[in-house]
Amino acid sequence: MSTLGLQKSKPGAERMFSASRVILLVLLIIAIVLPPFLSPYYLYLLTTIMMTALLAASLNFVLGYGGLLQLHHAVFFGVGAYTVALVLTKTSWPFWTAVIAAPIVAGFFALLIGWFCVRLRGLYFGMLTLALGQLVWAVVYKWRSLTGGDDGIHAIPVPDYLASPTSVYYVNLAVLVISLIILYVIVKSPFGLTLVATRDNPVRSQSVGVNIRRHQLAAFVLAGFFAGVSGVLFVLIEQSVSPSLLYWSKSAEILIMCLLGGMAVFMGPTLGAAVLVILSMVVGTYIDYWLLVLGLVLLLLVLFLPQGVLGFLQEKLSGRKTGEGGERDAAS
């Protein structure tokens, strides 16, 4: 039996894989030694990128791998951030309870919303995520006595050891790396393979015995959980929350990050997050119309790089042609 041959991937893919591992390792080392050489502004910029990258990666888990049109992912990000804010300002519970509660509460919201959404397909699924998400936003916006309404909650107390920008940076880096590794392991697991199968052919998946609704709901909740983790990071960085965190335009930004970096490549959304955060913060300070720049970027992207920046690069480097091969890497 040629079991050995089966487990080996194609030589091109393997070279690609190890090359990208080396690149990631180098990036990680740079990220670890960099902070002393950075001005507070750039430290803040990098920290924000890492927090946003986790958010984008969590969306891509349902969007890219699950093929679920999650149009309002920011809700779980906002719910996570608000959970931390509320626990730390309204209760006397210790800090760590807030940190642990936030992703769980976000995952619970994902369970509630997802339970309804997985009954629908395609665009209808998307419309329902949007509608239910905006409902959560409206509650946060209107429930002034609890959430502070459009003022949000400010000066959220964090422990002293998390007061310096450098320590927040390292916490973000560690959480991002650990979360990405967990997501990557799941993508490579039977759960991930089956998720891709339900994306490509739901009817057939059902026929071989996959309970697709339950599978999709599980993916939805996982993505919501990690969006909640990203919400915790947000509070550490900003020490404030506002309803705009879970407004639909925030979700649109995350969607664009996934498109920009490439949904079919695992690290694509991370790159997309970096590009978009830099654009909004750096370009935004020089040009008043940064949304115009964003629009142009999106236009060029759709026209010339439909598979995203990283998707394009991977295709070029592995010498493969556009099309099925490139998209295949979503699963590999």
Next chain:
Amino acid sequence: MLQVEGLAKSFGGFKAVAEARLHVPKGQVAAVIGPNGAGKSTLFNLITGHLKPDAGRIVFKGKDITALAPHQVSRLGVSRSFQLLNVFPRLTVFENVQVAVLARLRQSGKMFTPARKLVVTETTEVLDKLGLTAYADRLCTSLSYGDQKVVEIAISLGSSPELLLLDEPTAGMSPEETRTIVQLIKNLSGSEGLTILLTEHDMDLVFDVAQRIMVLHQGMTIAEGRPEDVKKDKAVQNAYLGETG
């Protein structure tokens, strides 16, 4: 093994299946024949739970499966292939079968073990059986149409079924590819002892492989039994065999 009684299904007034009955004994190859639009595919969709019947009963191994969802029917040991290509185009051939094997062994939910290390033996066994081992690492879409139809059957076998439903397994195939499929069906039924129910247009193929034939005409079962008897049946000759010569 499979018993269908008085099955009916209409779509907005159109009776796709009106009065279907069927008996598939264990270990046999049974065929459902009938002209286009006779309701063959609808019958399959009813059996596998993709459609809910308006009336009638479907019993598999003594258990009423009429109201079950597709994944539940599959888990009981009924697996099907589809008339049109219905594979996972962006997965490799190996992964196509692996998805089915994982689902059967209830391992689809595992999150922290690499998929490439799981159920390799079971998956390889199916690939070997169908001669797909050489294509294991190829993307499904990169295969020829005929080979993809074999993958189609391989996915169904990944569920390790007791009853295999094949919906026009040779549709759109060259004569040579058709011969491969016929051989495959005979092997599965002969050496593996698999019970097979198929629909087919090709009469020669049906009378070659089937031990039992049901004729569906405008949604109604007009004859059911051994091939020789069905051939002689007056109603069948009028409705179907006569027309096609």
